Amino acid sequence: MMNCPQFLDALSDLLDEELDPAAAATLRQHAANCAACGAVLASSRQMLAWMGDSQNFALPPTASVRLRELLEQQLGSPGSRSKPGRLGWAWLWLRPRWAAALVLIVLVAGLARWRAGATSVSGWLIDQGCAVTYHAHPGDHPVTCLRHCAAKGVALGLLDAQGRFRRFDARGEQSARAVIAATNRSDDMWVTIKARSASHGVLDVEQIALTTPPGIQ
Amino acid sequence: MAESAAVVDDDQELLQRVRAGEREAFYTLVSRYERPLYRSALAITRNPTDAEDVVQETFLRAYEHLAQFRGEAKFQTWLTQIALNTARMKLRKNHGALWESLDQPRATEEGVLPRDVREWRENPEQQLGREEIEALLHQALKGLPAGYREVLALRDLQLLSTQETAEILGLSVANVKTRLLRARLQLRERLAAHLGR
Numbered sequence: 387m388m389n390c391p392q393f394l395d396a397l398s399d400l401l402d403e404e405l406d407p408a409a410a411a412t413l414r415q416h417a418a419n420c421a422a423c424g425a426v427l428a429s430s431r432q433m434l435a436w437m438g439d440s441q442n443f444a445l446p447p448t449a450s451v452r453l454r455e456l457l458e459q460q461l462g463s464p465g466s467r468s469k470p471g472r473l474g475w476a477w478l479w480l481r482p483r484w485a486a487a488l489v490l491i492v493l494v495a496g497l498a499r500w501r502a503g504a505t506s507v508s509g510w511l512i513d514q515g516c517a518v519t520y521h522a523h524p525g526d527h528p529v530t531c532l533r534h535c536a537a538k539g540v541a542l543g544l545l546d547a548q549g550r551f552r553r554f555d556a557r558g559e560q561s562a563r564a565v566i567a568a569t570n571r572s573d574d575m576w577v578t579i580k581a582r583s584a585s586h587g588v589l590d591v592e593q594i595a596l597t598t599p600p601g602i603q
Numbered sequence: 604m605a606e607s608a609a610v611v612d613d614d615q616e617l618l619q620r621v622r623a624g625e626r627e628a629f630y631t632l633v634s635r636y637e638r639p640l641y642r643s644a645l646a647i648t649r650n651p652t653d654a655e656d657v658v659q660e661t662f663l664r665a666y667e668h669l670a671q672f673r674g675e676a677k678f679q680t681w682l683t684q685i686a687l688n689t690a691r692m693k694l695r696k697n698h699g700a701l702w703e704s705l706d707q708p709r710a711t712e713e714g715v716l717p718r719d720v721r722e723w724r725e726n727p728e729q730q731l732g733r734e735e736i737e738a739l740l741h742q743a744l745k746g747l748p749a750g751y752r753e754v755l756a757l758r759d760l761q762l763l764s765t766q767e768t769a770e771i772l773g774l775s776v777a778n779v780k781t782r783l784l785r786a787r788l789q790l791r792e793r794l795a796a797h798l799g800r
Contacts, residue, residue, distance in 0.1 A: 398784040422720035437759040442737045445641040
């Protein structure tokens with residue numbers, strides 16, 4: 387007998403028609419007998435239909451014209467410019483192993499500079515792989531960052547309404563979330579993480595998680 | 604599926620022509636993908652001007668870096684990766700330092716389980732009009748964390764597959780599915796406040 391949490395766990399697969407017929411029938415049966423799950427299923431279907439409707443979030447015709455004009459201006463008229471494709475940094479992004487090797491080199495170099503006191507806290511955090519870890523192991527990155535930082539005498543946290551530094555506990559993300567919930571003054575779920583160390587004081591930490599892989603800039 | 608394969612083949616042919624210096628072939632690709640890219644960019648950046656900038660920069664970068672596209676992925680996937688990174692850079696520039704994780708359920712105001720389970724009104728488009736529905740969708744998306752907007756943009760606006768979405772976001776398929784479920788439930792919850800009976 388299916389219950390509501392089980393139904394919700396499989397809801398996306400049902401909406402995407404990625405279930406085998408027997409499993410889908412079981413879910414539909416539950417939705418038919420459970421008013422709440424039936425309403426969630428119907429409204430989710432409605433929502434996805436609106437999302438998939440190309441009239442919503444449509445590119446304005448004027449924007450399309452501006453794009454064409456910009457491209458013609460930048461690329462030139464047909465046949466008037468050299469062929470595309472200049473080797474840039476994109477090869478790193480498209481070659482994860484090479485990118486990983488570069489990160490290792492940067493990490494070693496970053497640590498050396500950190501020991502010499504010549505780099506910023508934010509640069510050191512990025513060198514530590516916090517940003518790259520986000521892509522490789524999304525669940526790990528805050529903890530990994532916090533532990534790296536704690537081992538190096540750097541505290542992560544944010545400023546409360548009085549401007550006091552409130553550090554995250556190095557044990558994990560939940561404690562960080564508690565601090566964020568208690569002190570968040572932003573209006574849109576974004577928070578500015580700060581780092582504090584004895585040698586650097588309190589500094590901004592840039593791009594801890596929402597980051598661009600090495601590559602196209 | 605056959606249609607999709609035909610589009611991929613057609614993309615490859617157009618790309619060959621672009622590499623040979625035929626600019627119009629590139630504009631054909633632009634016409635093909637500017638709309639889906641804009642939809643995603645708008646959902647992620649939450650701003651039409653930024654979204655337009657993202658689309659422009661995406662095509663300029665794609666043209667500039669076309670030599671790196673070997674055809675191992677679909678051209679649309681590659682373009683979307685560029686657009687996603689461009690949109691993220693724009694967000695970072697606008698918001699300064701950012702940090703968030705989506706892999707633990709939010710312990711604060713929004714849980715994973717739906718709370719508003721009322722049925723929605725019948726025929727809301729007739730009662731509200733398409734533009735109002737679009738505005739509600741836009742407003743609801745705006746309040747979601749960036750990671751949720753990204754997965755919704757790729758799966759439900761750009762209609763990419765779970766596998767393609769996973770490749771673009773650098774996540775496992777299982778992770779994409781989990782994130783997508785939470786994102787959809789949160790988006791539905793936000794819409795329910797306006798559309799419930």
